[in-house]
Amino acid sequence: MRFARRRFRLATGAFTASLAAVLAGCSTAPIAPPQPVQPVQPVQLRVIGFNDFHGHLEPSGMTLSLPDPAKPGATQRVTVGGAAAFAGLVNRLRAGSPHSVVVSSGDMIGGAPLVSTLFRHESTIEVMNRMGVEVGAPGNHEFDAGSVELQRVLAGGCGPNPPGAMTNSCALQPYAGARFQLVAANVERADGAHLLAPSWVKQVGPVKVGFIGAVTRWTPGIVVPSGVAGLRFVDEAEAINRAAAALKAQGVHTLVVTMHEGGEIGGPQQAGDWNDERCPGLRGPIVDLAKRITPDVDLILTGHSHQGYRCVVDGRPIIQSFSYSRALSATDLFIDPKTGRVDRAATRSRNLPVFNEHTEAAQRTAIAAAQPAPWDAVLRDATPDAAVAQQVAVFSAAAAPRTLRVVGRIAGSFERGERGKGDSAAGRLIADAQWAATRAPAQGGAQLALMNPGGIRSDLHCRGTPPCAVTFGDVFTMQPFGNSLVVMSFSGAELKALLESQQPPGRAGAHLLHPSASLRYRWVASAPHGQRVQDLSIDGTPLRPEATYRVTVNSYLAEGGDGFTLLKTGRDRLGGAVDLDALLEYLRTTTLAPVAAPRITWVD
Incomplete structure (x- = not known):
């Protein structure tokens, strides 16, 4: 027993000595400071929008009336447009953002020049595929030839070519259809089913972004009625809000609307500045629609009125960029990767002209220099897309015997x-x-x-x-x-x-x-x-x-x-x-x- 107690005292003493040594060592070693929490970097998505393209693949002498940087309050006529220059500007915008998406707000086809209509608009769709369009809303002109023909244009395949017809499907090669999605929350069949999907979701890094489409509810009155027989065009805002609620229920919290309805700014004697976010004199259907569209929507892309404006209403942009391939809009959304929500205070946007090879160099330089960063460099450095130019040239050459007569x-x-x-x-x-x-x-x-x-x-x-x-x-x-x-x-x-x-x-x-x-x-x-x-x-x-x-x-x-x-x-x-x-x-x-x-x- 005495021996056991002695062993216990020795062991206890050794443990005490070891603990003292450890504590002594700890008292002399520096304590590392806590590491600062790194801020979460937002996910940037550049939304490149356009509207009312109407098959204008060729420049054809198109112009825009734009503010003259050298003369405040004055405007100048600038030569712009064409699919090759349009695609070149899209390419330059894509290069400036880690994530991007190209979105149409309707009337991509229909009411178009011969280079599109002659080929049943397959030429325009193929150019849009090459350009990388991902999603869009139908416009009223997408229904010009009826909903059945619209679905053929989207799905692909050759349409009928009756003898003596002015137009020709699959004229140069088999037609594979659109590689992008058209969405319309407010177009319903008689049984209540949607003609097209109401929305489309894009994965952007760790977050999901929802795109909701709509076309003017007045479409049945502005297209051949037989072409939309059996379809209902319901209230745009109500349909958009239903689609937005469905997306939110799926955990999608960044929402973009692309809608073929719009408005205008300025007056008959003085056109409004298409980049004045105050939008003086804003009027038209978009005013009421914007008030009724849920505040959960972060961006509204519009069309139909062929106007240029960039309004900021209640912290969200409402944009339209004229028509006929002459301009487009760019909006940068910054999304919290944890919540999937947009930091609206950080959102930036701009309407941009599509300069082409016929634009006067001095005008291009002055207009580009007047833009805030990063849009100044975008306009300065954009060049036409050679592949798109070649693609348009093939269709133009095929149409030339008729076009130039x-x-x-x-x-x-x-x-x-x-x-x-x-x-x-x-x-x-x-x-x-x-x-x-x-x-x-x-x-x-x-x-x-x-x-x-x-x-x-x-x-x-x-x-x-x-x-x-x-x-x-x-x-x-x-x-x-x-x-x-x-x-x-x-x-x-x-x-x-x-x-x-x-x-x-x-x-x-x-x-x-x-x-x-x-x-x-x-x-x-x-x-x-x-x-x-x-x-x-x-x-x-x-x-x-x-x-x-x-x-x-x-x-x-x-x-x-x-x-x-x-x-x-x-x-x-x-x-x-x-x-x-x-x-x-x-x-x-x-x-x-x-x-x-x-x-x-x-x-x-």
Whole structure:
């Protein structure tokens, strides 16, 4: 027992000595300071947006009116556009961000020049594939040929090529379809199912970003009604909010809306600055929609109105970048990788012109220098995409035999002018051509013709010294839809009611049809509905309410397009030539000069 106690004392002493040595060592060694917590770096996503491309693959002399950096408050006309330059700017924007996505806000196709329409828009889709478009919303023009054709264009495969057709599917090679997703939360079939997926999700590093699409709910009134039969176009904001809630339930907290509806800024005498985030005078459907779209949405890309603006409302950008490949928008979103939410205070955005090889060097340098970083370097360094240029050149060469054929001469330019107030030289030209094609008794005995302004897709320019040659491509770009002419009968009272319906109750402005030379009247904008059309005459004779009049319109209007539902009631219908053929024949017969005098006298 005594021995055991001695061993215990020895062991205890040894342990105590060892512990003392350890503690002594610890007292002399430096204590490492705590390491600082490294801040979490946000995930940057660059959203490259565009709208209303309308198959404008070639530059074709396009311009933009942009602020002049050297003259505050003044603007300058700048040459821009074309798919190769557009793709080059996209490439340069991609190079400046670790993550990017290219997004369309509708009307990528439809209402397009021959280089797109001739190939059933397969040429445009193939260029968009090469450009790397990932997602978009349909516009109303995506429905021009109906929902079945839209789905073929997206899915691929060759469409029918009946003998004598103006267009040709799979003209150069088999067509594989779109490599991007179209989304539309507000387009439903009769059974409530969506025609297209409401949304699309992109994985961006550790976070998910949701893209929700919508098209203007008024689409059925601005496309051929038969093309959207059986579809419902519901309220855009309500559909977007339902899709946003579904995405949030899946844990997607960064949300982008791409919508084919928009607005405008500025006034008739002074266009707004497309990069002034205050957006003075912002008006149009987008104002109400933006108020009703859930605040969970971080960015709203818009289209349809072919305007340029970059508004910041309640901390989120609302953007549109003109049309026809002339510009695009870039928005940098900075996303917390832990929460998946956007730091809206860090968001930056810009509308950017698409400079091309024809842009004046001094203009390009000055405009680029006036941009804040990083957009200044983007504009300075962007170069056309050679692969896209080659791709467009192949389609252009295939279309050239038709495009460059001279079909007539004109003594001046026929311009569309300001929409809304009276008629234009371009509208008068087309209406007169349609009246001439249907005036003979055998062709319908028309006494007048009416043309919708939205169907006039471009001016008819006189380039050089008159008389100027007009090519098939020029005329096709002006009238690309291939509608047939329809002659129908109305009483004088019904005709006046039709003209009064150009501004129905509740609509803020008028949507005036362009008349042929035989029809004249005064439009008194301040008068009440039903009394705005005054001094109405046909061939110089006052309208008689009980008389019968033969009226020519295109088949789009004849089905009630653009909201002119009274045209669906026209009697004794007789179909006629294609509108394009009527215009070609009219141009062939003589050298035409623009008619300066309006046929509608506008009175405020």
